[in-house]
Amino acid sequence: xxSVGLHLPTLSVQEGDNSxxxxxxxxxxxxxxxxxKQESGKGPQFIIDIRSNMDKxxxxxxxxxxxKTVKHLSLQIAATQPGDSAVYFCAEKEGFQKxxxxxxxxxxxxx
Amino acid sequence: DAGVIQSPRHEVTEMGQEVTLRCKPIxxxxxxFWYRQTMMRGLELLIYFNNNVPIDDSGMPEDRFSAKMPxxxxxxxKIQPSEPRDSAVYFCASSLSRNxxxxxxxxxxxxx
Numbered sequence: 001x002x003s004v005g006l007h008l009p010t011l012s013v014q015e016g017d018n019s020x021x022x023x024x025x026x027x028x029x030x031x032x033x034x035x036x037k038q039e040s041g042k043g044p045q046f047i048i049d050i051r052s053n054m055d056k057x058x059x060x061x062x063x064x065x066x067x068k069t070v071k072h073l074s075l076q077i078a079a080t081q082p083g084d085s086a087v088y089f090c091a092e093k094e095g096f097q098k099x100x101x102x103x104x105x106x107x108x109x110x111x
Numbered sequence: 112d113a114g115v116i117q118s119p120r121h122e123v124t125e126m127g128q129e130v131t132l133r134c135k136p137i138x139x140x141x142x143x144f145w146y147r148q149t150m151m152r153g154l155e156l157l158i159y160f161n162n163n164v165p166i167d168d169s170g171m172p173e174d175r176f177s178a179k180m181p182x183x184x185x186x187x188x189k190i191q192p193s194e195p196r197d198s199a200v201y202f203c204a205s206s207l208s209r210n211x212x213x214x215x216x217x218x219x220x221x222x223x
Contacts, residue, residue, distance in 0.1 A: 034211065043115075043202050043214030044154070089154065097142060097209060098167060101154040 008087065010106040019077040021105045023090030028071060032093040035064060035075045038104070039086045047075070047088075077107075085109045113137075115215035117203050123221045129191040132218045135184055136205030144204040144212060145178055145188050154202075160186065193222045 013019050025033065031052040036044035050057045050064045050073075057064050063076040073090050087106050091099040116135040124130055136143045144159040158168040163180045171178070175194070180186040190197055200219050204212040 041216075043204070043217050045214070046211040049211065095167075097159060097161070097206070098156055099144075099212065100156075103153050 008104050008106045010108060012108045012110065013080050015080060015082060015109055015111050017080050019080045019084070019107060019109075021075045021077075021088050021107065023073040023075075023102050023105075025071050025073060025090065025092045025102070027092060027094060027100075028068070030092040030094065033064070033066060033073050034091045034093070034099065035062075035073075036089045036091060036101075037084075037086045038089065044089060080107075080109050082109045082111055115203055115205055115213055117201075117215040117218050119218060120216065121219045121221075123223065124193055125223050126194055127192045128222075129189065130193045130197075130220060130222075132188040132201050132203075132220070134186045134188070134203030134215060136186070136203070137207075137213055138184065140205035140207045140213075141183075142206040142208070142212075143180060143186050144206075145186070146202040146204065146214075147199045148202060148217070149199045157188070190220075193220075195222045198222050 034049040035047040037047050038044045048059045048062050048064050050066050055066050061078045065074045085108055087104045089104045090102045094100050118133045141162050145157040146154055147157055148154045157170045158178045159166055160180045176190055178188045198221050200217045202214050202217045204214045206212040
């Protein structure tokens, strides 16, 4: 889907570099956070999640950090590859099942 | 596993016409969500169902929008009458209980 806005913040990196994408959330009561990746023409795809009782969680090549004091979330991608080029969204869970998405960051990886 | 299936993938219609978007969730999932994505507003939740029952429709923009889930394997989002400002990509997602949501490929709607 044509999902991305013309004014999305953009992070440009070289292949092999580490990438850090940041997100500020609004609700201090949120207890669950998710990062999604959206490639052009596709729906968002789950990457990794974290609960508020943790401050760090690692996956394959990805790490999510949560700082509840300043309501900040970050996604770190190690050894970034061209296939990582996409728009990345953070989302916070509101209530039982409702997700509230951030505006997104476009990651561009140059070979 | 076919994932979440949406149809049509693209829809072009004229203002005033009725539009129906369709979604087949992943088999066994008990939650179904409809989202709208635009450049201006990003990704917004419109409505979600649990076990075919609408739980929260507070994101539905106005009475022109309606959604149904007659059974566990099918849902529709209808816009009647459609307006140019409804142009967006509409996503359906499903999940099993409180676990991650799986998104479909979306329907790109253009209202002329």
